[in-house]
Amino acid sequence: MKMRRPLVAGNWKMNGLTASLAEFDRIVEGYDGALKAKTDLLVCPPATLLAAFAAGRGDVGIGGQDCHAKPFGAHTGDIAAEMLADAGASAVIVGHSERRQDHRESNGQVRAKAEAARRAGLVAILCVGETRAEREAGQALDVVRGQLEGSIPDGATAADLVVAYEPVWAIGTGLTPTIEDIAEMHSALRAALKARFGAEGDGFRLLYGGSVKPDNATEILAVADVDGALVGGASLKAESFLAIARAYL
Numbered sequence: 001m002k003m004r005r006p007l008v009a010g011n012w013k014m015n016g017l018t019a020s021l022a023e024f025d026r027i028v029e030g031y032d033g034a035l036k037a038k039t040d041l042l043v044c045p046p047a048t049l050l051a052a053f054a055a056g057r058g059d060v061g062i063g064g065q066d067c068h069a070k071p072f073g074a075h076t077g078d079i080a081a082e083m084l085a086d087a088g089a090s091a092v093i094v095g096h097s098e099r100r101q102d103h104r105e106s107n108g109q110v111r112a113k114a115e116a117a118r119r120a121g122l123v124a125i126l127c128v129g130e131t132r133a134e135r136e137a138g139q140a141l142d143v144v145r146g147q148l149e150g151s152i153p154d155g156a157t158a159a160d161l162v163v164a165y166e167p168v169w170a171i172g173t174g175l176t177p178t179i180e181d182i183a184e185m186h187s188a189l190r191a192a193l194k195a196r197f198g199a200e201g202d203g204f205r206l207l208y209g210g211s212v213k214p215d216n217a218t219e220i221l222a223v224a225d226v227d228g229a230l231v232g233g234a235s236l237k238a239e240s241f242l243a244i245a246r247a248y249l
């Protein structure tokens, strides 16, 4: 039995049209009984579907995939955390490696986004993770600790922030770190959170993300200090997403 309530979150990335509502409905229908009693479930659809998903969400949480740091203004194409909350979101992913890479987001910008999430009453899911080159150079722990240190806001609490460790080279590749490497990283993140936030550091949920599938979920989610998963591809189908979430049962 884990001391923190597990969270299994699905990041749909740039996937999904209105026809995908039927798939989301199957996720909502499958979230019941023992699964609901034990595990939080969250789906982060593209912004175009957020309000429609929120309308039929049952007890499944809805999250955005990114937010702007400002509450409103002249920022074409961006979405404020307040707008996500208004559309029915309870969380938002910040600092995903695809944003850090495609949009050159810095730790400072990610931190401002996490602060915006708190301002809007959203839980921030703060992503960190090393590249393949960084791991091969033996720098994974230092890089990830540096990202955490630079992008987690002062005053963050376990109620308003979740950390997701997503090694960049494991995302969408079918590759995963060894169980020992996941355990080492999560325990380093836990130690960093305790060093910075004292006893509160024990309360933050730490998710693992990167090629989580039904057939590896049980082993990964059993690791100490892995409090859930951030799932990409396998979250697009109700069957595989629910199978991952049931790994905790």
Ligand SMILES: O=C(CO)COP(=O)(O)O
Residues within 6 Å of the ligand: 011, 096, 166, 170, 171, 172, 173, 174, 209, 210, 211, 212, 230, 231, 232, 233, 234
């Ligand atoms: O980036 C991810 C979730 O945010 C992981 O994606 P995959 O599960 O498709 O590897």
